[in-house]
Amino acid sequence: MKTNKYYDITNLLSYGKFLNFVMGHRGVGKTFGFKKWCISDAIKNKHKFAWVRRYEAETKKAKNSLFRDIQCKFPKVKFTTKGNNESGSFYADGIEIGYYLTLSMQQKYKSNPFPDVDKIIFDEFIIMKGSIHYIPNEVVNFLELVDTIFRDRDNVRGVYCLANNISFNNPYFLYFNVKPFNKEFFVTTKYGSQLIVQNYKNQAYIDNKLNTRFGKLIKGTAYGDYAIENETLMCKPEFIANKTQNAKFQYVIKYKNKYVGFWLDFGEGKLFAHSKYDKSATPYCVTREDMTPNTYLIRNMSNYYLKDLIWFFENGLLFYENEQIQSVTQEILSYFIR
Numbered sequence: 001m002k003t004n005k006y007y008d009i010t011n012l013l014s015y016g017k018f019l020n021f022v023m024g025h026r027g028v029g030k031t032f033g034f035k036k037w038c039i040s041d042a043i044k045n046k047h048k049f050a051w052v053r054r055y056e057a058e059t060k061k062a063k064n065s066l067f068r069d070i071q072c073k074f075p076k077v078k079f080t081t082k083g084n085n086e087s088g089s090f091y092a093d094g095i096e097i098g099y100y101l102t103l104s105m106q107q108k109y110k111s112n113p114f115p116d117v118d119k120i121i122f123d124e125f126i127i128m129k130g131s132i133h134y135i136p137n138e139v140v141n142f143l144e145l146v147d148t149i150f151r152d153r154d155n156v157r158g159v160y161c162l163a164n165n166i167s168f169n170n171p172y173f174l175y176f177n178v179k180p181f182n183k184e185f186f187v188t189t190k191y192g193s194q195l196i197v198q199n200y201k202n203q204a205y206i207d208n209k210l211n212t213r214f215g216k217l218i219k220g221t222a223y224g225d226y227a228i229e230n231e232t233l234m235c236k237p238e239f240i241a242n243k244t245q246n247a248k249f250q251y252v253i254k255y256k257n258k259y260v261g262f263w264l265d266f267g268e269g270k271l272f273a274h275s276k277y278d279k280s281a282t283p284y285c286v287t288r289e290d291m292t293p294n295t296y297l298i299r300n301m302s303n304y305y306l307k308d309l310i311w312f313f314e315n316g317l318l319f320y321e322n323e324q325i326q327s328v329t330q331e332i333l334s335y336f337i338r
Helices: 010-015 030-045 056-065 103-109 138-150 171-175 203-210 213-218 222-227 304-314 323-334
Strands: 019-024 048-053 079-083 088-092 095-102 117-123 158-164 195-200 248-255 258-265 270-274 318-320
Touching (some): 010 019, 030 048, 030 095, 030 117, 048 056, 056 095, 248 304, 248 323, 304 323
Parallel strands (some): 117 158
Antiparallel strands (some): 079 088, 088 095
């Protein structure tokens, strides 16, 4: 059992992976821990870091406040920044220790050298649904930025993407085929040599949070399960269920280049959304981006299968293989249900 109530990066770094995704409780100290590591390593070993945010408004916030909470760990160091709100440099006692960059502007950095950067931190890589949006082709843009910074150098620590435990249905996990899991560390089979996901849960943090006045207020709520218990915010676990043996395949919908098969158990009257589907079936899609030859575009509510899907959803009879399938299916439904 963890006795420190705040996040410790030591276990993650011991794996030595290149691409690291870190999810965990809100407020458990993920960002603080990585800031402390980056600054300490830069001051002691001259290893610079790149701190990445998605949009300029977020980068501006990082530029102005990155050192605010960490100053207590470096009381004798004077931190400053130089640059505009989109990109620039961090300094400790007048010596450059790192950079702040904006992912949506990554094309502008391609001619810039970053020879001393050995670690990239991408903070809040998962977006809270309904706030801001992922940028088009975000993962490709992210990989372009990583390539720009590291080039062909292998003498680097790696890339560290941090987020609260909001949803497994995000562009990065879809791209690298990361499925929901019930342990702290997960390494994918296909990308196992270079990729790891940490789903951090700290009982000491949970116990402390539950004893606060705010913790007592939100205990048992969906937000409490997310902020305190580290349950995924967007997931409704009561609708997570594997398809029954008697469920028969009905149709498949393609969304963001992923396929969701729908299986109906006539006896139980339940519809199941599942990653398995009949490969010989002609897929439906709801966006032009997913259209390919022999794919049917669902244009309106008159489509029989769409009406069927909405009926099962609205009557609480639609179940999902896992959280990722649940999120994808609900995104599909959001095109037709407001």
